[in-house]
Amino acid sequence: MIRSMTGFARSSFESQDISMTVEIRALNSKNLELNLRLPYSYRSWEDELRTAIKPQLLRGKVDVNLNVNYQGASAAAELNKDIISNYIQQLREIADVTPAELLPIATRLPDALQSAEVLSDDNQKKEVFILVHQAIRQLIDYQTAEGQAMTKDLNTQIESIKKGLEHINDKKDLRIQQVRSKLQDNLKSLAVEVDQNRFEQELIFYLEKFDINEEIVRLRQHLLYFCEVMNNEREAKGKKLGFIAQEIGREINTIGSKANYASLQKEIVQMKDALERIKEQLLNIL
Known part of the structure; x- marks a missing residue:
């Protein structure tokens, strides 16, 4: 399950004497940045509120704002x-x-x-914590719904990379054959005698530099692992997916540098484009 880091939620309470509103705004951030804005008389609860909020939000720049208005006789000010x-x-x-x-x-x-009323009694404290938890629940529901849409897009991009990788795998042997043929034709054009055994040895050594089988295997494994992490039950996975995306990019770049072949380079460009879309999404994943 993927959760977005961004979202907004509001929870309110109103009685004859008082109205309270809790608003939570969340933006993406590498770590949890929790900012609470409370009326002065409620600031003694800030540490308790932080302790209650942190385990549920984990990452992001989160602003929690509590507004309190007194009504009727309670609104008399001093x-x-x-x-x-x-x-x-x-x-x-x-x-x-x-x-x-x-x-x-x-x-x-x-x-x-x-x-003029006593501001920080136990009943008000209880109501504030209830409102905060309600707002957090709303925020998480919003982030989860947004995460489902992000998951769909990530799967689309991963499938695009897989498709490009299979096209490359299908064409890699043809590329090696063309390299071999080109070298042989160049030698023939020189009209010189060469030791065929020595030529084959040197050719094998030369073609090893173009071999991309290991990179293809590793890239498949990275793509599989990315999907496993993306679909597991753990909530905070954005950083881990980011690390896997780096490894995916490294293998794509290596294949691109070795596969100096026009039709393969086209696939590489499309795979890189899909990976960039993935990285953009990961910036906003919890």
């Missing part, structure tokens, strides 16, 4: 004195002005005002 005092202290370090002059600025900064 000054958050600790935060305002901290703002004023920091502002005085960069501006030589009195606290009274800084107060209007500080009260407009984030979290300077808070609900």
Whole structure:
């Protein structure tokens, strides 16, 4: 099963006194970059939220945003004195002005005002964690659905490489025969006597440089392994598939350098094009 690294999810809760919304946006990244944006009064839960989120997302640049709005009587606001005092202290370090002059600025900064209600009670904490888990589930469902489409495209590209490889395998003996014939014709044109046994020995040595049987076998194995990893149950497989794709590319390049034959080079170009499409997809796979 393949999962995409990108996606968006939203989960909401609303009561007579409060509304909460959790939004999660995920983009591709080599490792997990988890950014949480929480109201000030909820930041004491950040470590617990990170611990709950990390095992489920594994990779990607993930932004989690919690919005909380109080309604009715709960919406009555009061000054958050600790935060305002901290703002004023920091502002005085960069501006030589009195606290009274800084107060209007500080009260407009984030979290300077808070609900008159107690913000961080156990019921709200429970609801926040429920919303986060719901949003993660939605995100995973989205990533899984996108992963199914990516799997279909990857299979198409792998089949394209396999098809090109079989065409090369069918033509490789003809290429060797043509190389042999060309060398023999060149010798005949020189009108010189050669030792036939020595000629055959040198010819075998020369043709070994053009032999691509080992590369064909290895490439088949890499393609098979790629499909096995792609279809197993493990979720995080993007990096491993990337390593296998590198090995596939190495064998294709080696075959291309040895197979200096027009019809084979056409197959090589098409195989490289399919591999590039695979690599582009792998950048977005968990």
